[in-house]
Amino acid sequence: MSAEFGRRSGAQSRISQWLRGRRPKGPVENADGGREALLLAAAAAGLPLAQAAYPVGYRCSCDRVGCPTPARHPISFAWQTQSTTDRAQIERWARHQPKANFITATGMVHDVLDVPLDAGREALERLLASGVEVGPVAESGGDRMLFFTATRGTPEDEDEWWPCELDCHPETMDEHPGLRWHCRGSYVLVPPARLPGDLTVEWVRGPEHPLPDPLTLLETLTDACARYAGDNESEQLAAWPHRG
Template sequence: MGAEFGRRSGGQSRISQWLRTRRPKDTDDEGGREALLLAAAAAGLPLAPAAYPAGYRCSCDRIGCPTPARHPVSFAWQTQSTTDRGQIERWARHQTEANFITATGMVHDVLDVPQSAGRIALERLIAAGIEVGPVAECGADRMLFFTATRGTPEDEDEWWPCELDCHPETMDEHPGLRWHCRGSYVLVPPARLPGDSGGVRWVRGLEHPLPDPLTLLEVLTDECAQYAGLAPEHEGAGWPTRG
């Protein structure tokens, strides 16, 4: 109720204050960047190099790149992704401007929501005493909730496709909640985005254990539905559905 009142009255939400006081320092220096990447790998997140911003454009050769600075460098990113410390150190030191992606569906999934909905959901989850894992902000428009994966069971016959599944090439079609699981990826902090769109940074760090995604899903989908209703251009798109 308090979160809804804050959103609809225009008042400042408690989560906005919390984010400002708890946000880790940005790490523009190479040592800080490498340390954060190694910490992500040590937490089990498989990493691979990604494109980076070149002014307002992408570092890749693709003209009119649809996801500038947000995609892997190699088409073999799924097999290339690793948690090997030595390999990540080599990448970080030889590709000093590169962003990094983490492949989802191996160790972790990511619930990717509009930032305005994510901030209110985060406040609700914390207030309800629900364990929330690592959370990152991606630019000025998205928030990433890192969870344990449900995409790689021991018995492949038990793998369940979800109507919320999101793959990189379909992200523009899903302005609401995106579920990154097997076959998808997200940028991992620290990462830079083109122009003035900001970067990717931790709001809650990797010291927080990965929760089951289903423990967060109800609150996140509820806030995404509210977001869809408040944003006319997104009406009816609180979460993706298959045609």
């Protein structure tokens, strides 16, 4: 047993070192492969993309005074129908607006499990050490981690499939400080993206990794969120959203 523990501890140590090394090292435009190549790689993996706002200093590029989500929202209200994986269209968008961020619409091909950064790092380390197949993962804005999964689809009986209010939509983000499940009608920023205050959205594991079933990650993520909430009781964070 001691030998097994030693092997496991060594693996976890290597994973921890790898995760610590995954820190942004400069502006996303200078990332390996370039901004356009990274966007095209995401589209090639099946993530539908649409143009989003970008930071102008500490403000948003949109015309809305006091934008509540600066540089985090789509440009068009028709983002769900405009979202595409078409290479030519994404190239046109990226070249016409070289500063624009991009969102990926969830619930079509993929969902996103969105957790506090510290909880996500802990969960990712545990999942990799356990040999669980983990798909693309991104760090977002210095405080969240995004786990990209296959979509849960459209079950015939929503109540039977999932009785808890985990579904997260852009307008309800503040109601879900713990685990957020982005599916139909929601979106997340896709790397590479820039946010006010020199914050970024960066891949930790790129879109070349196959999308896993969300249920294979859910228990580990909720467990990590529960511990994170327990360590931050003063902030009144909850691992599971409550019904209103």
